[in-house]
Amino acid sequence: MGDVKLVTKTIRTDVLIIGGGTAGCYAAIRLGEASVGRILLVEKANIRRSGCLAAGVNALNAYISKGHVPRDYVEYARTDGEGIVREDLLLTMSERLNHVTEDLEKRGLVILKDEKGEYVTRGWRNVKINGENIKPLLAEGVEAQKKVEVLNHVNITDLKTKEVDGEKRVIGAVGFSVREPYVYEIQAEAVLMATGGAAGLYRPNNPGFSRHKMWYSPFNTGAGFAMGFEAGAEMTTFENRFVALRCKDTIAPTGTIAQGVGAKQVNARGEVYETTYGITTPQRIYGTVEENRKGNGPCYLDTKGITKTAEEDLLKAYLNMAPAQTLKWIESGKGPSDEGVEIEGTEPYVVGGHTASGFWVDTNRMTTIPGLFAAGDVAGGSPQKYVTGALAEGEIAAESIVRYLREKGRKKVAADFFSQEKAYARHFAAEDSGYTWQDLEEAMQKVMDEYAGGIATDYRYNESRLALAKEKIRGLQELIREAPAGDMFDLLHIYEVRERLTVCRILIEHLLARKETRWHIFGENADHPKKSEEFEIYVNSRLEKGKIQILRRPLVKGESYEHQDP
């Protein structure tokens, strides 16, 4: 369709970091300080504002305040995750939460302190900040590293692996510029995957014009999951989806209102229902869904009557993290002191920083493919990471990569050619099939919504529906291979849909495999509505000879874990 002549550029580096978000930037800073040779950070947008931190964040959600120890955080995450978490990963992350927080402050992050100079916490795990400029601060840290080179606006699509020294190893990755007709073939000794989680799989709350007004970054499309899976890496716990409770329409956070001004969840009759269902995140959403189902909706956070000072503070707090909500309050002429804030559950996401989905890694954050590491929302087993946990994992992965590169007797990867150009060029050569990437994305979201437990079914699914979802997603996977592109921007979107479809396939298999309901809302298995002891295991998956294989792995207890054969 498009008249685009591609040109291939080959780069050799020691370490390749894919994704310059929270975890990727922090790993780049630590690797830069460690002198391990050349480090290349590749980002699909620009590291200055890319990823989850683009809009700024409200608080640091993972911190260990005085009187608590890292083990407390492990226990909190284990309880919240109904036991399906990795103790080794949670502990090694928790031990670093405070030190990365202090480092952020040194880099210029504003953190609220009391008269004694101690951080002011909300609960025992939350630090109050002004998080509006957190990403530019990290980007400046990367730019100050002389050995780190940054390649912005380049989208990575596939990993390359090869038998080296009798084992299958990662030897690089390929991608393309989202603007110019350049293909990048990057050869590396070690690769860190830091592409974040996956949004846009399900039909979103606002399916029309404001389709990208969603909670998680719509530009994190699950690329890392997809490339890792295709390359043979093992994945874990995808079925532990994440759903957030948000302000209606603007999808702005609700915690700031609930905890900030103590607003209770009430139904249309003004009855407080949070006391009936509980106040963990899934319980808050479950209560809201149930009240709506019973015909008691809409549901609200009851802010009516808060003081004008509290209202002013809320207007400002939202400008720092979800400005749409402030605009909505002002535009409608009704602030939170005048009326309650309507709430809803979002569509499901696959996010390893909130729940436990992602790459199956060892304690060093190495995946099951030697030389390939993972950190942040793309890495599984360790929920409740948030910003500081992503930084901690970036740092752990960086240290592990340094050790890996210095291992004695490790053979270097010989130069290779990946010949990727053809795979991209076929989309420019494709005849207009009548199906654009936009059509296919919409079709995928509809399938997932209706058949794989989206908003339409109150997050419920069963085997019959999932079987249909599987068949339909497969059909869309065939169509996306033939989707036509007019320019590099189209090609980006085609690959984003391709990645999402792969993530949907993995997710469906995981939902089918866990024959129980462990995490209300995150997964409502209508065939098996109760929790079962038989499923006190990890559900893992990997691609073997083109087929998705499910592996049941026993829970990992203790402080370290090395990869074991299935």
Add this chain to the structure above:
Amino acid sequence: MSIRIHKESCIGCGRCIEACPGNLIGLMEGKAKILIPEDCWGCTSCLKECPVGAVAYYLGADMGGRGAVMSIEKEKEIYHWKIHMPKGEIKVISVNRKNANQY
């Protein structure tokens, strides 16, 4: 929800184009333009990067938008968020970036 760029004030410096986490802004005839308005996440990165306040943020009608637009005027540590109401009234909320959130 999305953004619009005020052609008269845009100086074509390209900062918003660099910053958008979705690569959504392009340069046309020396002025910035949003390529796919429906794909905007509403993160306000482009508003914060623009040196002349040429980017305006608005809510889609499907989110309750009724014609107001919001832009940022920067003054040292302060962001003056200006909300232009449809009937011409302007409301300003000033946020000092050195102050932490109270909530």
